[in-house]
Amino acid sequence: MKEEFICLLEKEAESMGVRLTEKQLEQFYQYYEILIETNKVMNLTAITEMGDVIVKHFADSFSLLRVVQDLNEKDYCMIDVGTGAGFPGIPLKIAFPQLKITLLDSLNKRIKFLNQVTELLNLDYIKTIHGRAEDFGNNKDYREAYDICVSRAVANLSTLSEYCLPFVKVGGLFVPYKSGKLEEELVNGKGAIKKLSAEIECIDSFQLTNCDERSLVKIRKTDHLNKRYPRKAGLPSKEPLK
Numbered sequence: 001m002k003e004e005f006i007c008l009l010e011k012e013a014e015s016m017g018v019r020l021t022e023k024q025l026e027q028f029y030q031y032y033e034i035l036i037e038t039n040k041v042m043n044l045t046a047i048t049e050m051g052d053v054i055v056k057h058f059a060d061s062f063s064l065l066r067v068v069q070d071l072n073e074k075d076y077c078m079i080d081v082g083t084g085a086g087f088p089g090i091p092l093k094i095a096f097p098q099l100k101i102t103l104l105d106s107l108n109k110r111i112k113f114l115n116q117v118t119e120l121l122n123l124d125y126i127k128t129i130h131g132r133a134e135d136f137g138n139n140k141d142y143r144e145a146y147d148i149c150v151s152r153a154v155a156n157l158s159t160l161s162e163y164c165l166p167f168v169k170v171g172g173l174f175v176p177y178k179s180g181k182l183e184e185e186l187v188n189g190k191g192a193i194k195k196l197s198a199e200i201e202c203i204d205s206f207q208l209t210n211c212d213e214r215s216l217v218k219i220r221k222t223d224h225l226n227k228r229y230p231r232k233a234g235l236p237s238k239e240p241l242k
Contacts, residue, residue: 001050002029004050005028005029005032005050005054006025006029008050008051008054009025009028009029009054009058010025012054012055012058012059012062012208012209013058013059013062013095015059015209016059016062016063016065016066017062017065018062018065018072018095020095024094024095027094027121028058028091028094030120030121031086031090031091031094031117031120031121032050032053032054034116034117034120035053035085035117036048036053038113038116039085042109042113044084044085044110044113045057045084045085055208055209055210055211056208056211057085057087057091058091059208059209060087060088060152060177060208060214061087061088061089061090061091061092061095062088062091062092062095063177063206063208063214063216064088064092064150064175064177064216066204066206066216067175067202067204067216067218068148068173068175068218071092071096071099072095072096074098074147075098075099075100076099076100076147076148077099077100077145077146077147077148078092078099078100078101078102078146078147078148078149078150079101079102079103079104079142079146079148079149079150079167080092080101080102080103080104080149080150080151081104081133081149081150081151081153081163081164081167082104082105082106082133082151082152082153082155082163083103083104083105083110083114084105084110084152084153085110085113085114086103086113086114086117087152088150088152088177089101089102089103089126089150090103090114090117090118090121090123090126092150093123093126094121094123097123097124099125100125100126101125101126101127102126102127102128102129102142102146103126103127103128103129104128104129104131104133104136105128105130106130106131106132106133107130108130111128111129111130114128115128129142132233133163133164133166133167133230134162134163134230134231134232134233134234134235134236135233136167137163137166137167137229137230138166138230142167143166143167143225144166144167144168144169144170144221144224144225145167145169146167146168146169146172147168147169147172147173148168148172148173148174148175149164149165149167149168149172149173149174149175150174150175150176150177151163151164151174151176151177152176152177155237156185156188156189156240157176157178157182157185157186157188157189157192157193157217158185158188158189158191158192158193158236158240158241158242159236159237159240160176161174161176161189161192161193161196161198161219161241162192162196162229162230162231162236162240162241163230163236164176165193165196165197165198165219165221165225165229166196166225166229166230168198168221169221170197170221170222170223170224171220171221171222172220172221173201173218173219173220173221174198174219174221175216175217175218175219176216176217176219177214177215177216178214178215178216178217179212179213179214179215180212180213181213182203182205182215182217186200186203188240188242191241191242192240192241192242193219195226195229195241196225196229196241197221197222197223197224197225197226198219198220198221198222199219199220199222200217200218200219200220201218201219201220202218203215203216203217203218204216204218
């Protein structure tokens, strides 16, 4: 099974423009093993078939390279908001070791899992934080501290932007990973993004192997964020900006 895993991962990674070393391939296999084993006792992911994990979790994470072409050259400081089982943050860290990555999640049991993964894989310059995005977005140590914010969290574009843009430096990027059609989200999302001192630079839509359409929305932070954002915990999801 390991040989099959490595062969498929190499193929999918190369389709995204990512070349992995033997060490990196081994790290991905270890990550896959601990993900599947832990998922038996903790709900981390509904995607457990080997091929699906490789395509829908690992290759999908690599897709950031489509809109940040110098990802393998710069030591960007990046935060993954609502990281869950570590996607896209951990695959990006394995594939691009020079990145400095923070993983944020609101469930402490997930954070404990992520700490196990980072220790097992011996990953440097990666840290985990337990809490809500609205709270850390107002924390001076994290607010406007990152070159790039990524998120695959399941939330509409307006809500997700209020969670994530507070972390981004002026001139930096927020890139949400989205699935399906974006038209309706964009109608409401554009107004919210403008209020949050940012603008959509481009939308890159593509398809993974045997999957529905995926999109990356490349959003550029254009100015310092008004202090009223993010609003208190719960409001961004209950009353999304328009």
